[in-house]
Amino acid sequence: MNDGDEDQLANDEGETTMMPGHPMYFMGEGEDTEGLTARAGEALPKGTPLANREKIEEALRSVYDPEIPVNIYDLGLIYEIDQKDDGAVSLLMTLTAPACPVAGEMPYQVAEAVAKADGVGEVEVTLTWDPPWDKERMTEDARLALGIF
Numbered sequence: 001m002n003d004g005d006e007d008q009l010a011n012d013e014g015e016t017t018m019m020p021g022h023p024m025y026f027m028g029e030g031e032d033t034e035g036l037t038a039r040a041g042e043a044l045p046k047g048t049p050l051a052n053r054e055k056i057e058e059a060l061r062s063v064y065d066p067e068i069p070v071n072i073y074d075l076g077l078i079y080e081i082d083q084k085d086d087g088a089v090s091l092l093m094t095l096t097a098p099a100c101p102v103a104g105e106m107p108y109q110v111a112e113a114v115a116k117a118d119g120v121g122e123v124e125v126t127l128t129w130d131p132p133w134d135k136e137r138m139t140e141d142a143r144l145a146l147g148i149f
Contacts, residue, residue, distance in 0.1 A: 033098070036127040038107035041115030043122055044087040051119030056081055056089060059117040063110050065095075066102060070145050072110065076137025079128065087121035089114055094133045103127065 044050075060073040072078060072093070080092035093110060095103055107125040115123045135148060143149065 033103045033127055034129050036104070036107060038111040038125045039123065040108070040111035041121055041123045044119070048087065048121075049119050050083070050085075050087045051117050053081065053083070055117050055119060056083065056114060059114045059120070060091075060110065063106075063113045065106075068096070068146070070138070070142045072106075074139040074142035074145075075133075076139070076142070077133060084121075087119060089120055089123045091123070091125045092128055093125060094128055096133050098129050 057073055060078055061071040063072045064070070065072060065075060065077070068075065075096070077095060078091060078093050080090070082090040084090075091110065091114065093107065095106060100106070107127050111123045111125045114120055114125075135143075138146075138148070
């Protein structure tokens with residue numbers, strides 16, 4: 001990308017999409033968002049105390065699906081959380097549907113939220129559609145909030 005293109009997303013083929021306010025490089029193939037990856041944060045200095053899993057979950061609970069009044073963690077959109085010894089965090093996530101209008105934006109928001117947590121270094125969020133999300137992945141709190149029993 002050229003200077004001044006900080007508000008564009010680029011995939012491996014060099015195709016760009018405007019995303020105002022969200023500079024980020026996504027990996028993926030064409031229009032397919034399977035495997036789309038967002039990165040945020042930076043390596044922690046040696047000796048920095050690392051965040052525990054609860055801090056990471058707290059950061060995830062600060063991100064909401066814009067169409068559902070429940071955070072992404074309690075919705076069950078986070079499939080894997082892998083924290084490395086150096087504080088780097090890798091997440092595997094999904095969305096409620098492949099046609100979700102925030103598919104290109106949500107992984108970035110998640111990466112940024114987790115990277116802001118004390119004791120978290122580089123964050124990588126990868127989007128997957130396998131297995132497909134279903135309401136059985138939601139926590140009891142999410143079900144209660146949405147009136148699903």
